Structures are given as C-alpha cells and as structure tokens.
Amino acid sequence: MSAVLDVISAVLLLLGxxxxxxxxxxxxxxxxxxxxxxxATKPATLGxxxxxxxxxxxMEDGSDAVKLLLVGAFQFLTAPVAAHMIGRAAYRSGTxxxxxxxxxxxxxxx
Amino acid sequence: xxxxVWICLVGLTIAAGLCxxxxxxxxxxxxxxxxxxxxxxxxxxxxxxxxxxTGDGDFLAVLVAVSLLGFVGTVTVARFxxxxxxx
Numbered sequence: 008m009s010a011v012l013d014v015i016s017a018v019l020l021l022l023g024x025x026x027x028x029x030x031x032x033x034x035x036x037x038x039x040x041x042x043x044x045x046x047a048t049k050p051a052t053l054g055x056x057x058x059x060x061x062x063x064x065x066m067e068d069g070s071d072a073v074k075l076l077l078v079g080a081f082q083f084l085t086a087p088v089a090a091h092m093i094g095r096a097a098y099r100s101g102t103x104x105x106x107x108x109x110x111x112x113x114x115x116x117x
Numbered sequence: 118x119x120x121x122v123w124i125c126l127v128g129l130t131i132a133a134g135l136c137x138x139x140x141x142x143x144x145x146x147x148x149x150x151x152x153x154x155x156x157x158x159x160x161x162x163x164x165x166x167x168x169x170x171t172g173d174g175d176f177l178a179v180l181v182a183v184s185l186l187g188f189v190g191t192v193t194v195a196r197f198x199x200x201x202x203x204x
Contacts, residue, residue, distance in 0.1 A: 016169065024124070027159050031134070031155065034135060034152060040151065052158065055161055058166060065169040065172055071174030074180070075177060078161065078184050082158065085188040088192070093151055096147055096150075099199050
C-alpha cells in the first residue's frame with residue numbers, strides 16, 4: 008500500500024514542481040503586467056495544490072495532512088483576490104500599457 | 118522517494134530563480150508584486166516538499182502562516198500602489 012502512495016505522491020510532487028517552473032517561465036516571457044499575472048497566479052496555485060496533495064499523502068498522522076490541505080484551500084481562495092488587487096492597482100496607477108488591451112471594460116467604470 | 122524530493126527541490130530552486138529575475142527586472146511595481154506572489158507560492162511549495170520528505174508535521178503551522186501573510190502583504194502593497202500611484 009505504501010508503495011502505491013509513494014508513487015502517487017511522487018507523481019503529484021513532480022507535476023506540482025513542473026507547474027511552478029511553468030509559472031516562473033511564464034513570468035519572464037510574457038510582455039505585459041496583465042499577462043504576467045496569468046502566469047504568476049494560475050500555474051503556481053495549481054502547482055502548489057499538486058505539491059500539497061502529494062505531501063499530504065506522505066504524512067503519517069491525519070492532522071498534518073489536514074493542515075496541508077488547509078494551506079491548499081487558503082491559496083485557492085486568496086490567489087484570485089490578490090491577482091485582482093494587483094491588476095486593479097496596475098490599471099489605476101497607469102503602469103500597464105492600456106492601449107495594448109483588446110477589451111477595456113474598466114475604462115467607463117474607474 | 119529521496120530522488121524525487123531532490124528533483125523537486127532543484128526544480129523549485131530554478132522556479133524561484135526565475136521569479137527573482139522578474140523581481141529584479143520588473144519595470145514597474147505591480148510587476149514586482151506579481152513576482153513576489155509567485156515567489157511566495159514557490160517557497161510554500163518548497164516547505165511542503167520538505168515536510169513530505171521528512172514526514173513530520175513541525176513546519177505545517179509555518180506553512181499556513183506564510184501563505185496567509187503573503188496574501189496580506191500582496192494586498193497591502195497593491196493598495197499602496199493604487200492609492201499613491203507609485204508607478
């Protein structure tokens with residue numbers, strides 16, 4: 008049984024680290040603040056969730072596994088809010104080049 | 118299992134390095150906040166891999182605290198940039 012758990016958690020850990028690498032790569036390669044936010048939040052959060060699941064399988068007692076899943080749930084809830092705040096700050100402080108935007112729904116609102 | 122942990126840690130180090138490059142090069146403050154957010158996620162993933170490798174749960178309270186504090190930090194800096202217009 009523990010061999011199967013080891014294999015599953017190894018695959019999850021490697022998958023999570025792969026996503027974190029993709030996030031770092033996307034962070035470098037994308038031209039604009041708004042596109043970099045896509046790279047920095049989505050794959051990184053998914054990667055963190057895979058790593059947390061993989062680590063939860065390795066834990067001996069249940070309460071540690073619950074704490075790990077709690078971290079994954081917190082990140083899942085807070086990452087979109089943080090990205091939204093950053094995007095609004097970039098939009099309002101005028102650092103993102105707004106003419107590159109195809110659709111600009113925030114213009115009439117803000 | 119230890120080989121997998123070593124591969125994971127090396128991969129996370131590279132990911133953190135990429136985030137650091139964006140942190141240094143980021144032309145504007147929001148770029149740096151985004152890089153810090155991603156770097157935080159990599160650090161939390163690293164602690165989780167460390168906990169998986171050793172199998173004990175001592176660091177998990179740190180994990181919850183770091184992930185929440187990182188969120189509060191990101192939101193605070195975002196509000197600062199929005200209010201003061203510090204581009």
